[in-house]
Amino acid sequence: MEKTVIAVGDSTKLEIIFSTRQYKKTVKKSPRIKTNEGGPEKRVRISTTMTARPDSTYPVINTPYKVDMSQFTEKKVTRKKLEITNVSDEDLEISLVAWAEDYFDVKMPKSVRAGKTVEAEIVIHEDVIDKTFEKSLTFELSDEKHSRFTIPVKRTVRNVRAAGTRAAGGGGK
Amino acid sequence: MNKATKAAILAVATLLIVGSSVAAPRLLIKEESFDFGYAPQNSKVSHVFWLYSIGDDTLKILSVKPG
Numbered sequence: 221m222e223k224t225v226i227a228v229g230d231s232t233k234l235e236i237i238f239s240t241r242q243y244k245k246t247v248k249k250s251p252r253i254k255t256n257e258g259g260p261e262k263r264v265r266i267s268t269t270m271t272a273r274p275d276s277t278y279p280v281i282n283t284p285y286k287v288d289m290s291q292f293t294e295k296k297v298t299r300k301k302l303e304i305t306n307v308s309d310e311d312l313e314i315s316l317v318a319w320a321e322d323y324f325d326v327k328m329p330k331s332v333r334a335g336k337t338v339e340a341e342i343v344i345h346e347d348v349i350d351k352t353f354e355k356s357l358t359f360e361l362s363d364e365k366h367s368r369f370t371i372p373v374k375r376t377v378r379n380v381r382a383a384g385t386r387a388a389g390g391g392g393k
Numbered sequence: 394m395n396k397a398t399k400a401a402i403l404a405v406a407t408l409l410i411v412g413s414s415v416a417a418p419r420l421l422i423k424e425e426s427f428d429f430g431y432a433p434q435n436s437k438v439s440h441v442f443w444l445y446s447i448g449d450d451t452l453k454i455l456s457v458k459p460g
Contacts, residue, residue, distance in 0.1 A: 224454040226446035234457065237439045240432050250460030253444070256453040257418050263460060264442045265426035274433040285433050318427070318440055356438040358429055368430020370438045 236266055243270045279308035279363050290376040302340040306332040313362035320355030323348050352376045419448030
């Protein structure tokens with residue numbers, strides 16, 4: 221949480237991080253928020269359906285199903301591609317629902333035709349290039365169930381100095 | 394209207410005015426739930442909820458406990 225004292229008319233972010241571990245099927249959690257408002261605590265609710273075999277999901281298969289953007293050498297890692305393969309027999313629209321806006325942008329195609337593969341791209345912001353983080357992005361499909369998929373995006377930086385130098389230099393020739 | 398009645402009315406009016414002007418914090422969470430859909434095991438997923446202070450006094454977040 222950015223701040224715990226919020227002036228009248230102001231707002232703050234509350235980030236809920238959920239570790240999927242070895243959970244099976246659908247898991248629901250309701251973190252409780254206690255304030256000086258009085259009355260009962262307020263809750264936010266999250267739900268996740270774990271996929272034991274993320275390489276064989278339906279109606280799409282995401283490759284990779286979790287994105288590792290770690291950087292251990294001077295070679296700059298700022299963008300990664302993600303393939304979305306439509307394994308159903310209907311064309312699907314894709315809507316990006318949520319992502320860690322402070323850390324990366326997502327270039328997401330608007331649709332994927334039946335049996336076809338499209339590419340999405342994750343691009344890390346220059347100002348977090350030397351940071352280690354674990355975030356995610358969520359997209360929704362236009363199938364009957366409005367299926368949602370969340371792709372974890374992880375970055376570990378061990379060679380921070382090199383990453384920072386590269387970022388400052390623009391990384392180009 | 395005698396003095397006692399006037400005093401009583403004045404007292405009640407004062408209480409009502411004071412009572413209605415006590416500043417109170419208020420929390421608004423526009424999006425209260427989020428569905429991640431399918432997610433792989435052994436990984437971390439995250440979502441940001443926005444908390445708004447819409448009362449007329451400063452809002453303090455005292456604690457956030459996992460549910």
